[in-house]
Amino acid sequence: MNFRNAEQHDWPTILAIYNQAVEESFCTADTEPATLDSRRGWLEQHSAGRYPILLAEENGTILGWCSLSPYRPGRRALAGVAEVSYYLDRQARGRGLAGQLLKQAIHTARQQNFHTLIAILMDVNRPSRRLLEKFHFERWGHLPDVACFPEGCCGQYLYGLKI
Template sequence: MDDDRIRIRPMALPDCHRVAEIRIGGWRTAYRGLIPQSHLDTLDVAQDAERRRSYFAQADGSVLDLVAEQDGEVMGWACHGPYRDGEVRTADAELYAIYVDPGRYGAGIGRALLQESVRRCTAAGHRRMLLWVLRDNARARRFYERAGFRADGAEEPFEVDGVAVPEVRYARELTAHR
């Protein structure tokens, strides 16, 4: 019998190609109609995998990449670390990315990855976790809101191939205040 539980673990170098497939598949699915199709069409798994390997080789330990396995195959990826306010890192945590194989949307993989990122950031003593999401990405916004994140009013311009695709910031408190 297959084990359909979701297992979260730190990403390893051999995961880079699969993570690139998931990331690009996620972009092409989640951002269709939100960013120019011309940009989505130029995304290349091999180039992205090489970029992942390069990042992985230069990792200083401040950023954590996690993968989710189901049925023995990597089905999702999340990455978090210190919040970046410009070039300055703050005491808050930031979810830099989270992507799930588009064929597995709704299977709890994204939720499991997000919960583990929140758990690890809380254990590390971060007070808040922040993230940026495309303003018009209603599906992602609902996902984060169900997980306790709220838009905090901050917005950033973002442009892809000359088209404005603004981002909004979401925040979630991680520790109880006394």
């Protein structure tokens, strides 16, 4: 397994993996597949060193990614906080890869002098809750029934980790 920072030529694969989560519902708040045009600004923001997208790659194939993103951008008092997100290709799940990516992200966040990581997830996403708790993230908040999909509504949890 190789871990590296994403480059522009990786963007289509990053979006393809993300869109698997969109298709599955209740994994992300997006309900429509992301396109390069719709996510270009987000992707460009992550080309800079402070907010990388970390890739897990095996034999040249990207199996998943984890990003550090600004939390509440523009609010200077929150500059030491990053939001962490992670997504795995369906075929790569169940191999401990999300934990490896999260470990890499925590290490990178420390190097970038962040003091806090935030994860925002659907409250029905039990695998992510277990993963975050394994890495000592704590549940800091709950927003009940804020995300509504055609299949029904669910809430979001806010998890945090002081690093």
